[in-house]
Amino acid sequence: MNALYNNKEQMNTIEITGKNSTSKILVGESYLNTFKYIKHKNVVIITDKNLYNIYESFFTNRPTIVLETGEEHKTLKTTEIIYNKFLELNVDRSWFVLGFGGGIVCDITGYCATTFMRGLDFGFISSSLLSQVDASTGGKNGVNFGGLKNMVGTFSQPQFVICDVALLATLPAEEFDNGFAEIIKHAIIASDELFDYLINNRNDIVDLNKEKIKNLVYESVVLKSIIVNNDETEKGERKKLNFGHTIGHAIEVVANISHGKAIAIGMTLALKKSAQMGLISNPQANKAIELIKSYDLPTELKINKQLLAEKIMHDKKSKGNKIDFILINKIGNAVIHELNIDEIL
Numbered sequence: 526m527n528a529l530y531n532n533k534e535q536m537n538t539i540e541i542t543g544k545n546s547t548s549k550i551l552v553g554e555s556y557l558n559t560f561k562y563i564k565h566k567n568v569v570i571i572t573d574k575n576l577y578n579i580y581e582s583f584f585t586n587r588p589t590i591v592l593e594t595g596e597e598h599k600t601l602k603t604t605e606i607i608y609n610k611f612l613e614l615n616v617d618r619s620w621f622v623l624g625f626g627g628g629i630v631c632d633i634t635g636y637c638a639t640t641f642m643r644g645l646d647f648g649f650i651s652s653s654l655l656s657q658v659d660a661s662t663g664g665k666n667g668v669n670f671g672g673l674k675n676m677v678g679t680f681s682q683p684q685f686v687i688c689d690v691a692l693l694a695t696l697p698a699e700e701f702d703n704g705f706a707e708i709i710k711h712a713i714i715a716s717d718e719l720f721d722y723l724i725n726n727r728n729d730i731v732d733l734n735k736e737k738i739k740n741l742v743y744e745s746v747v748l749k750s751i752i753v754n755n756d757e758t759e760k761g762e763r764k765k766l767n768f769g770h771t772i773g774h775a776i777e778v779v780a781n782i783s784h785g786k787a788i789a790i791g792m793t794l795a796l797k798k799s800a801q802m803g804l805i806s807n808p809q810a811n812k813a814i815e816l817i818k819s820y821d822l823p824t825e826l827k828i829n830k831q832l833l834a835e836k837i838m839h840d841k842k843s844k845g846n847k848i849d850f851i852l853i854n855k856i857g858n859a860v861i862h863e864l865n866i867d868e869i870l
């Protein structure tokens with residue numbers, strides 16, 4: 526694992542330098558220390574109903590906006606509710622906006638904070654495995670629009686992201702799939718070391734050994750931050766983080782299965798395509814597919830190809846008939862190829 530990682534230390538900090546600001550990702554920090562990182566006099570918190578009920582005492586006597594849960598609430602309508610609350614509370618540019626939640630809360634909070642009055646300072650307590658290893662790092666904020674995911678949004682870095690793995694103790698079991706799938710993605714596209722770690726520590730990891738999960742969060746944030754530091758606004762290299770997602774997103778919607786399961790199938794298909802094109806050997810591709818299976822994620826599904834094709838073409842990443850498709854040329858290395866929809870299907 527990364528030599529920078531000191532397992533004995535309570536906390537490890539990773540920096541992301543965006544165009545407009547720098548973000549500190551604090552892996553292993555306790556969410557109870559959040560206010561150490563906020564210098565502003567006034568803070569408004571955005572969270573969702575589940576977290577509000579579980580971590581009730583954190584919110585007591587603090588202005589808090591509580592969102593409904595679920596992707597269907599990640600909309601402009603919800604942002605209006607938040608802007609109205611901001612007006613009621615007399616929020617202005619001197620305030621700090623704190624998002625406490627999973628990827629949905631973080632994406633909406635970042636969007637509202639960067640658009641209200643042209644931009645307020647903001648930060649996150651990232652509470653799901655998926656948001657700790659992926660969503661809360663990198664400065665992409667936004668909401669869904671017109672039936673398309675994350676169609677409206679901004680690139681803007683939070684001042685800090687607290688990734689407190691102790692919060693995962695209350696995360697529902699079925700949510701872990703989403704996090705594991707993204708961690709496996711990071712390993713396949715960027716780190717053969719992380720790949721081996723996932724193989725060698727599989728049992729402890731699925732048993733949610735806290736130190737090992739913290740290692741995984743740290744490694745994922747390091748890998749993602751290197752990519753984002755090179756390409757914040759996804760002109761090139763950052764597209765590699767979409768590995769498994771072009772088909773995965775479409776499967777998620779058409780088959781109505783979880784994000785983690787859908788991208789597990791998406792990654793499998795992209796690995797098979799990589800082998801078919803001669804980019805990676807069959808044994809290497811199979812090794813990666815076996816890793817996906819070993820985390821109890823699916824690798825195949827019966828699905829209507831026509832519906833899938835239609836959904837892929839609606840996806841924002843498609844340019845005419847051509848799609849930037851992420852393929853693997855060895856474990857730990859991804860390449861971008863422009864393919865047309867027929868080649869993919």
Ligand SMILES: NC(=O)c1ccc[n+]([C@@H]2O[C@H](COP(=O)([O-])OP(=O)(O)OC[C@H]3O[C@@H](n4cnc5c(N)ncnc54)[C@H](O)[C@@H]3O)[C@@H](O)[C@H]2O)c1
Nearest residue numbers: 575594627628629630652653655656659660665692695696
């Ligand atoms: N901005 C990005 O770069 C990026 C990257 C990947 C995904 N995303 C977005 O992230 C979203 C998905 O994130 P998610 O999987 O975290 O979903 P989520 O925010 O809906 O959280 C999943 C569920 O777990 C609950 N929850 C979260 N943390 C909890 C905790 N500690 N204890 C108990 N319950 C908890 C939530 O209330 C919710 O019901 C999607 O909208 C996706 O588009 C964004």
Ligand SMILES: [Zn+2]
Nearest residue numbers: 707770784788
């Ligand atoms: Zn994803």
